[in-house]
Amino acid sequence: MVQYIFHKADSRGHDHHDWLDSRKTFSFGDYYNPRRMGFGALRVLNDDTLPAGKGFGLHPHDNMEIISIPLKGSLKHEDSAGNKAVAAAGTIQVMHAGSGLFHSEYNNSQDEVAEFLQIWVYPEELNTTPRYTLGQLQQDATRNRLHAFITPDSPEGSYVRKDVWFSTGHFDHGTAFTYPLHLSDNGVYAFVIDGRFSVDGKELSARDGLGISGTSAIEIKALSDDARLLLMEVPMVIHQ
Numbered sequence: 001m002v003q004y005i006f007h008k009a010d011s012r013g014h015d016h017h018d019w020l021d022s023r024k025t026f027s028f029g030d031y032y033n034p035r036r037m038g039f040g041a042l043r044v045l046n047d048d049t050l051p052a053g054k055g056f057g058l059h060p061h062d063n064m065e066i067i068s069i070p071l072k073g074s075l076k077h078e079d080s081a082g083n084k085a086v087a088a089a090g091t092i093q094v095m096h097a098g099s100g101l102f103h104s105e106y107n108n109s110q111d112e113v114a115e116f117l118q119i120w121v122y123p124e125e126l127n128t129t130p131r132y133t134l135g136q137l138q139q140d141a142t143r144n145r146l147h148a149f150i151t152p153d154s155p156e157g158s159y160v161r162k163d164v165w166f167s168t169g170h171f172d173h174g175t176a177f178t179y180p181l182h183l184s185d186n187g188v189y190a191f192v193i194d195g196r197f198s199v200d201g202k203e204l205s206a207r208d209g210l211g212i213s214g215t216s217a218i219e220i221k222a223l224s225d226d227a228r229l230l231l232m233e234v235p236m237v238i239h240q
Contacts, residue, residue, distance in 0.1 A: 002215045004200070005039065009207035012047070019054040023047040025191075025209050039189045039211040040236035041164065044120035047207060049113055050075075055106030062100035065121040065160035067150070068093040069137075069230075071193065073114030079103035083132040087116075090137050092149050094158050096123070098130040117191075117230070122238050124161040133158050137168065144175045146231065165233040168193075171222035179218045179231060187213030187236045190220075195227025 013024035013031025024031045025045040026038050038044070043064070055075070068075060074088035079095070080102040087093040088108075095103060107114040135158040138147050150158050150166035165182055181188065189211045190197070192204045198221040199210050212218055213236050220229070 002200075003213050004202065005211040006202065007036075007209040007211075009205065012207075019051065020056075021049040021051075023207070039234070040187050040213070041122045041161065041234040041238055042119070042189055042232055043122055044118065045189070045191065045209065046118040047115075048118050049115050050105075050107040051113055052107055053110045056104055058102050058104045060100060060102050061095075061097035063123055063126050064097045065123055066095045066097060067117075067119040067121065067160065067166070068095075068105070069117040069119070071115040071117065073112050074108040075114060075116060076106045076108040077103065077132075079130075079132060081130050081132065085132070085134050087134055092135045092137055092158055094133045094135070094150070094160060096128065096131040096160070098123070098128040101130045117193075119232070121160050121164060121234060124163075143170050144172055145169055146177070146179070161235075163235045165231075167231045167233075169229060171195075171197075171227045171229065173222055173225045173227070176219070176221040179220060181216055181218075181233060183233075183235070184216065185235055185237060186233050187211060188218055189232045189234070190218070191230045191232070193228040193230055195225070196223040197221065197227060197229055198223055 015022045026036045027033050028044050070087050070089045074086050077085045086108050146167040146169045148167045152162040190199045191209045197204050
């Protein structure tokens with residue numbers, strides 16, 4: 001039986017500091033809602049804005065897959081494994097925290113804000129070797145079609161689990177397509193970055209989210225021009 005969980009943009013948690021403005025779909029940090037503890041293996045979906053020159057100082061993580069998708073500007077990443085990189089809009093950053101590391105993320109600009117999605121996925125195995133990858137999003141190639149940028153067999157190394165697929169795309173008004181799930185035990189969380197979409201007949205606006213499980217395929221239609229969608233297919237039952 002198909003099940004839905006709908007999260008309107010204005011129902012999210014909100015933390016505002018001089019160094020971060022964060023909208024949180026699921027419980028995280030100071031925001032706690034027992035009915036919003038994640039969606040299957042998807043644990044965190046934060047919509048973050050960093051003021052110029054501000055960011056997250058050095059802090060620890062372990063046993064979590066941490067995905068950053070810059071939407072505007074760029075992030076300066078450093079970690080205790082020796083990785084240093086700048087993740088700009090159009091790239092995808094994946095940090096496998098594994099057995100543990102320290103990292104920092106700062107706005108790389110001293111003049112403009114940086115906007116990015118911070119996403120956490122439960123790992124498939126615990127205490128693995130930490131790893132960092134920075135890949136490209138093929139934005140020009142995704143007009144009116146989905147581009148899968150995290151897959152189990154990604155040639156760029158941007159993967160998190162053997163049962164997780166992330167896809168995104170820009171769509172013109174009226175573009176319709178079917179998304180077939182890769183595994184029967186998976187669900188899909190659809191997050192609208194820009195514009196409006198119909199997802200299985202439910203209308204979503206910018207920054208709305210819809211979790212769907214118990215189905216083999218999802219019907220999607222863009223309801224505005226230059227509409228951008230993020231689909232996160234994850235297992236609904238976690239085994240570790």
